[in-house]
Amino acid sequence: KIAKIYLVLFPMHLNHIFNSFLVCPATEKHVKKYLHQEVFLVEESGEDYRNLTLPYISSQSFSVQWVHNILEKKAEADRIVFEDPDPDTGFVLFQLQDLYLIAIVHRRDVKSLRDLTSEHLPLLTNIRSKGEDAIQRQYGIPPRKLCMYLHYQPSYYHLHVHFTSLEFDAPGCRVERAHLLSDVIQNLQADSSYYRNCSLAFPLRADDGLLLRFKEAGKL
Template sequence: MAPTTHSLSNFVFTRVLNEDPVLKTLTLLGTLPSTTDPNVVQPAVLLIEKTHFVTQSSESDITRRISEVLSTGSNDIYFWWNAILASGQAQDPDLKMTVIYPATEAHIGKYSRQERRMVTETAEIYKSKVLPWIESQPKSRIQWVYNILEGIKETENVLFRDDDHDTGFIVLPDSKWDKRTLSSLYLLAISQRADVRCMRDLTTKHLPMLKNVRDKILALVPQRFPGIASDEVRMFVHYHPSYYHFHVHVTHISAHVPGSTVGQSHLLDTIIDNIENIDPLYYSKASLRFTLGITHPVYKLIQGTNA
């Protein structure tokens, strides 16, 4: 049984895992009572994000909700204030929250603040160290992906479905998007193929799938979200990804999203070009340089080869 909004009143704070003043996010570790035994508590990760301001076409309603203004300074024509908002309406919430429960040590590590480093993963390191680690990951860790692909969960969120076994994929909103602010559009395209775990697996035989994703999303987004042109759509792949089932991130070019920086993201068009025009086995041969948190298992594997 999943936790409910009411059960959040039973959330017991343990510590702050991370906070980002730029992205306006806060990640907390705590506990919630077990769904099967209320006398047992289990770890829970709570992700909190401030939602985008809602504006009307002619005016913003945000000023109507300011209950108190605190002056922090002024200079000539410039005035700086902090403000306190009155409670929002249900249709205009101030916060977006995600609960991961019960949270594993892997979840806690993933969402904890950690130092990051640039590392180089050669093809040999990948084959001898990293690939065995990926293959050792239990399938249950990405059961949520298969729940979506098989139509068991989140069917109401699916925006597009192509069930072709080789080239098909589904599209749904990323949990980080508020589903209304077009300038922060964030979608996920998840491949139907179970044999492609990450970018390293891609070869010539996957070009039809990659091009199918690219072409259909460029047609889908302007149709589904009027006001967004196809040349305002950015598609990229993370390496290393947060889960090992091939997926493509789809965002508006104005969206500031985690993981879209150099050293983690790879444009889908560039991936296609490297395979098609440089080497059919480009990603199985290349040395890839990227950023990793120092507690990430792959970081430890790579550093172990350099010890």
């Protein structure tokens, strides 16, 4: 595996304006993700999820093999900061950037926030407590300076939790997509079926196939 280093130099007076993010290799999905497009805010009920979103997800070839490769140490093993190997409550804490990590669960039967019930509270509380401890040991960042959240909709359908420093402006951390882990835990403690039934809002780009499903159903 050959490492490549890219150096981009901006004029001094523009250094405070530009920020770069390299994706390699980039799939067609990655390219579309970073192209400018019109965006719509969709409000999805629990019924909408079951009748529109879930069938759409199931009909698409959204591969998460690369996630399985990380879990099985077949790829990117050097970026794993911590692992709890328990098959039910365990996870790997994977470093994306210095102040941006994700906890990827070992369980393969939970795709997203919508699948969570009170059954998964031990998993979520374990991720929170052990993730906080691992990040404090590795980076010296205390829990009160961490932001922990789940995306809905997620970029890939294998449950994972984002960990970022409050000082890091991570992509996708805006309120219409990010759900704080502490809020998720509290909601499930109050109602086991909360995320099976509640309405969730999220943005969809104009070229997203799921947006067409919502339009055809008269939901937009």
